[in-house]
Amino acid sequence: MAELHKGAHLTPTKPELVQSWMGSQRWYAAKGASPSVRRLTSWRLGDPAGEVGVETLVVADDSGPAPVVYQVPLTYRGAPVPELEHALVGVMEHSVLGRRWVYDAPHDPVYAAQLLELVQGRVRAESTAASDAFDDTVVAQPGRAWTRAVTVRGSKVLSGEQSNTSVILDCVDASGEPVPVIVKVFRMLSAGENPDVVLQSALVEAGSRRVPAVVGSVAGQWPEPDAEGSPDADGGGTAYGHFAFAQEFLPGVEDAWRVALAALRSGEDFSAPARALGEATAEVHAMLASSFGTTPTSGETAREILDGMRERHAAARAEVAGLHDHDDAVSAIFDAAEHVGWPALQRIHGDYHLGQVLHTPDGGWVLLDFEGEPLRPLAERNQPDQWIRDIAGMLRSFDYAGGAVEHAADTPDTSARDWVTSAQSAFLDGYAATAGEDPRSRPALLAAFELDKAMYEVVYEVRNRPSWVDIPLAAIERLASGFQSPTTAPQEDAK
Numbered sequence: 001m002a003e004l005h006k007g008a009h010l011t012p013t014k015p016e017l018v019q020s021w022m023g024s025q026r027w028y029a030a031k032g033a034s035p036s037v038r039r040l041t042s043w044r045l046g047d048p049a050g051e052v053g054v055e056t057l058v059v060a061d062d063s064g065p066a067p068v069v070y071q072v073p074l075t076y077r078g079a080p081v082p083e084l085e086h087a088l089v090g091v092m093e094h095s096v097l098g099r100r101w102v103y104d105a106p107h108d109p110v111y112a113a114q115l116l117e118l119v120q121g122r123v124r125a126e127s128t129a130a131s132d133a134f135d136d137t138v139v140a141q142p143g144r145a146w147t148r149a150v151t152v153r154g155s156k157v158l159s160g161e162q163s164n165t166s167v168i169l170d171c172v173d174a175s176g177e178p179v180p181v182i183v184k185v186f187r188m189l190s191a192g193e194n195p196d197v198v199l200q201s202a203l204v205e206a207g208s209r210r211v212p213a214v215v216g217s218v219a220g221q222w223p224e225p226d227a228e229g230s231p232d233a234d235g236g237g238t239a240y241g242h243f244a245f246a247q248e249f250l251p252g253v254e255d256a257w258r259v260a261l262a263a264l265r266s267g268e269d270f271s272a273p274a275r276a277l278g279e280a281t282a283e284v285h286a287m288l289a290s291s292f293g294t295t296p297t298s299g300e301t302a303r304e305i306l307d308g309m310r311e312r313h314a315a316a317r318a319e320v321a322g323l324h325d326h327d328d329a330v331s332a333i334f335d336a337a338e339h340v341g342w343p344a345l346q347r348i349h350g351d352y353h354l355g356q357v358l359h360t361p362d363g364g365w366v367l368l369d370f371e372g373e374p375l376r377p378l379a380e381r382n383q384p385d386q387w388i389r390d391i392a393g394m395l396r397s398f399d400y401a402g403g404a405v406e407h408a409a410d411t412p413d414t415s416a417r418d419w420v421t422s423a424q425s426a427f428l429d430g431y432a433a434t435a436g437e438d439p440r441s442r443p444a445l446l447a448a449f450e451l452d453k454a455m456y457e458v459v460y461e462v463r464n465r466p467s468w469v470d471i472p473l474a475a476i477e478r479l480a481s482g483f484q485s486p487t488t489a490p491q492e493d494a495k
Contacts, residue, residue, distance in 0.1 A: 004131045009095040015039050017090045017102060018059060018072050027163055027187040029068060036062040040069065041222045043135040044126040045114040052077055052110045053100075055128065056243070058189065060225035067225035069189040071243055073105035073115075084108060087157075106165045106185050112155035115183060116169055119216040119246045120149060137221040138243070141197075143214035145204050148173045150181060150215075163188060163374040168249055180249035181215055189222065190378035191239035196371035198382075199347060200247065202291040203284065210284050210367055215246035241378075250358055250366065257354035260401045264419055271426040274398070277357065278430025280365040281394065285348065285387045285435065294344035295384055302342050305386070306334050309452040316455040319462045320473065329480035330451060336444035336483075343437075345384035352390040353397035391431065391439045392449035396457070396475065398423045403471035447483050451476060 012020075019037035022028050028035070037059045045054040053076030060067040074089060080101045087107035094100050105111035117123040118140050125138035150171035158166040169181040186194060203211045224237040256277065263270045313330055317323045349356065350372030358366045372381030401423075402416030432438035439446050457472035 004128065008097075011093045012090070014057060014074070014092075015059060017092055018057065018074075021089045022061070022070070022072070025187075027165065028070075029163075029188060030061065030064055033063045038062065038225075040225060041137075042128045043138050043220070044128055045111065045118060046123065046126055047110050047114065049110075052108070054105060054108075054111050054114055056105070058222040062225075069222065069225060069239070070187055071185065071189050072187075073111055073185065075103045075105045075108040075111050076100045077103065081108075106167050107157050109152070109155050112167050112169060112183070113152035115167075115185075115218070115244060116150070116152050116171070116181065116215075116246060118218055119183065119244065121216070122149075125220070135220075138218065139220060140216060140218055142216040143201065143204065146213060146215050148179055150179045158182070164371075169246075180251050181246055182249040183215075183244055183246040185244050186242055189239070189241050189243075191224070191241055192378045192382055193219075194242040194245065194371060194378070195347075195350065195381050196369060197242050197245045199288065199349075199370040203287055206287050206291050208284065208287050210280050210287075210365065211370075212250060212366060212368070213248040215248065217242055217246065218244040250360060253358045253360055253366075255355050256357040256359060256365070257397070257401065259359045260354055260398070260423070261404065264401060264405045264416055270419065270423045273359070274423040274426035275430035275433075277365050277394070278427040278432075279434045280357075280367065281352075281390065281427075282431045282434035284367055285346070285390070288348065289344075289346045292347045292384070294346045297342035297345050297386070301345070302338060306338055306448065309334055309448060309455075312452055312455045312459075316458040319459050320469065322473070323458070323476065326476060326480040329483065330476075333444055333447050333451060333479070333483050337448040340442050340444055342445065343386060343388060343442075346387060348385050348387050349390050349393075350381055350385065352393040354394070354401060355397075386445075386449070388439055388442070388445055388449050391428070392446065392453050394427060395424050395450055396453045396472075398427065399475055400457075400471060403468070403474075407468065407471075443483070447479050451479050454479070 015037045019035050022035045022037065023030075023033065040058045040060055042055055042057045044056070047054055054073075055076070056071060056073040059070055059072055061070060078097065078100065080088075081103070084103045084107055087104040089102045089104055092100050092102060114123060118125060119142065121140040121142050124140075125135040127133040127135045150173050152169050152171050154170040156168050158168055164187050165185045167183050167185065169183060171179045171181050173179050184196070197217045200211050201214050201217075204214045219240065219242045221238050221240050224239045259273065260270060262268075263273075313323075313334075317327075349367065349370055351369065351374070356367060356369050358368060360366055398420050402420035405416050406414055428439055432440075454472040454475045458469060458476070461469040461472060
């Protein structure tokens with residue numbers, strides 16, 4: 001265990017160092033704001049060589065109307081490491097150890113290796129309050145179906161993530177066979193179990209081959225920050241949640257977004273892969289329903305969901321005046337959706353699109369990232385929802401693939417509409433064949449969820465990528481003009 005130097009003076013302090021650095025990180029939620037950081041708790045991991053300090057800080061950011069809790073793992077080194085220059089948090093003076101170079105730990109191979117040791121239960125978290133003591137508030141949860149003990153040989157942070165940090169680990173098992181692993185370090189912490197861990201673990205334990213194998217996770221406790229953000233107080237309670245999640249990594253595979261774009265650009269028909277994706281989606285939905293159960297959707301719950309859709313419609317109208325032209329048609333779809341039979345509530349993916357699915361060498365589809373929409377509160381993401389939301393999300397993703405190719409085309413009259421329509425229909429056919437229930441049998445409900453997703457996209461594009469707002473706007477126009485209120489009797493609630 002590392003020796004702690006109690007009473008040592010640090011300049012700047014750890015919270016001050018993190019505060020000056022955190023605002024520029026991609027995972028920092030309050031973009032453009034200046035963080036106001038205070039420490040809530042911390043825990044350590046030991047370096048077998050005894051050279052690198054490894055500490056995870058749990059901090060509260062008080063810059064907004066309510067405190068936001070972040071996980072900030074750090075490594076402390078006695079000399080600069082050129083290979084880690086891009087991950088340098090800052091330099092501080094330690095009154096006992098001298099100058100210390102502080103790095104964002106997921107980029108540091110010492111942290112990566114010891115984190116996986118913790119995930120597998122081969123080391124324990126160490127206390128920051130006393131030398132030679134463990135921190136029992138941090139616990140490993142090895143995957144129940146994972147039987148291969150692995151050792152890290154190298155690590156690399158995956159680029160491009162927004163809300164978390166994922167590290168690809170080059171591992172081998174006891175026989176020396178390569179076993180790639182990816183570990184996701186959750187940056188923004190919320191009380192409650194992370195659905196990415198819970199849902200994927202349940203699917204693996206149920207025997208699903210539609211998700212990667214689960215190596216394990218790390219969970220723990222931290223003091224709840226008080227609502228006022230007092231720098232010297234916490235809320236008096238204790239929160240519990242996940243810190244990290246490790247799973248099998250599938251090297252050399254592409255996500256469905258890239259596979260679909262390649263097919264589009266080459267003019268290749270995508271009906272067969274899209275149908276297979278629909279079948280895989282239905283299979284996962286059925287397993288989630290079996291593992292977690294279902295609940296009938298009450299009229300009150302249906303109205304609450306639709307009220308949320310109407311609020312997002314109003315927000316989109318405020319951003320784009322032209323949406324007012326479709327007010328009557330959109331309202332008619334939402335009204336019609338209220339009077340059909342809704343499927344039962346169940347656990348779903350929650351943020352389903354082509355980028356969340358991998359195409360494996362044997363041609364099968366593997367689903368990823370069951371964390372849900374990252375901007376929604378964790379408590380909401382842990383609630384059962386409508387499986388048709390996932391269906392609508394994937395339909396919108398096919399449409400975005402077509403829109404991306406149209407935007408990149410050399411001629412303005414290039415159209416990917418036939419490809420999009422064919423892929424969407426094949427996806428729905430595959431889902432219906434496996435689920436025994438066709439999402440198109442509830443046209444008003446499917447249209448409502450597609451519209452809701454498109455309204456979200458309008459707001460996002462206007463604020464972040466205005467030149468692409470025509471993609472969701474065109475979808476809204478198609479849905480609004482193409483919907484016809486069904487004359488058949490309401491469907492019965494699904495199983």
